[in-house]
Amino acid sequence: MNGLLGLLFPAHCAGCGRSVEANLDFCGDCEEIMPFMREPLCQKCSHPFPGTHAVPECPNCHEAGFAFEFAVSVVQSRKVVREMIHRVKYGREIWLTRPLAGLLRRGLDDHRLRGFSIDALVPVPLHPRRLREREFNQAALLAGHLSRANGLPVCDALQRLRYTGTQTALDRRGRRQNLRNAFTLRQNTDVSDLNLLLIDDVLTTGATLDACAAALLEGGAASVRALTLARG
Ligand SMILES: [Zn+2]
Numbered sequence: 001m002n003g004l005l006g007l008l009f010p011a012h013c014a015g016c017g018r019s020v021e022a023n024l025d026f027c028g029d030c031e032e033i034m035p036f037m038r039e040p041l042c043q044k045c046s047h048p049f050p051g052t053h054a055v056p057e058c059p060n061c062h063e064a065g066f067a068f069e070f071a072v073s074v075v076q077s078r079k080v081v082r083e084m085i086h087r088v089k090y091g092r093e094i095w096l097t098r099p100l101a102g103l104l105r106r107g108l109d110d111h112r113l114r115g116f117s118i119d120a121l122v123p124v125p126l127h128p129r130r131l132r133e134r135e136f137n138q139a140a141l142l143a144g145h146l147s148r149a150n151g152l153p154v155c156d157a158l159q160r161l162r163y164t165g166t167q168t169a170l171d172r173r174g175r176r177q178n179l180r181n182a183f184t185l186r187q188n189t190d191v192s193d194l195n196l197l198l199i200d201d202v203l204t205t206g207a208t209l210d211a212c213a214a215a216l217l218e219g220g221a222a223s224v225r226a227l228t229l230a231r232g
């Protein structure tokens with residue numbers, strides 16, 4: 001915003017609410033403490049890896065055999081980012097998905113995604129019951145903002161069949177088991193030969209993205225990568 005509009009509607013930092021210059025989503029302080037992912041990382045799941053070199057695959061990825069080629073995350077799910085995601089999900093501050101999508105967009109500059117042609121963005125779906133409870137799917141909102149910013153189409157290709165309930169009580173293996181067959185292609189959706197980019201807010205174990213990628217590949221997708229705003 002600028003000029004008269006800027007005076008009428010002064011811009012505020014999405015992280016802390018302080019006034020900021022027009023067109024800025026975050027103040028300098030929030031930008032400074034933004035927990036951006038930094039190499040060395042596992043190149044497959046973006047897990048921060050101790051040491052000096054990036055590794056192609058961490059032990060967990062090796063064991064899991066994820067269906068997606070790799071998952072890029074922009075920030076760690078800490079500090080201001082974690083708070084903002086909570087404000088969206090539980091405080092229903094849906095407007096925050098726009099500045100969060102601005103952060104998400106920075107992930108497209110990751111060296112793993114650069115030069116890779118993307119045919120469509122695929123948001124990770126919520127189960128219809130969860131969608132009714134929450135009234136919005138934050139992954140779909142993020143994908144929509146990203147699409148408007150860079151012109152990539154959104155393909156709402158997936159549906160979630162089973163209500164998996166809360167996952168927090170389960171260990172890693174249990175989560176994967178719980179998610180197996182939970183995702184499937186929507187009827188009359190054709191993803192054959194498409195290079196797809198899955199979009200979600202947070203990657204925790206990778207099991208959700210894995211199940212989504214498996215469903216898309218089974219539907220004939222040429223490749224599936226993933227981009228999430230944060231990594232738990
Ligand atoms: Zn701030």
Ligand SMILES: [Zn+2]
Pocket residue numbers: 042043044045046047057058059060061062
């Ligand atoms: Zn990994």
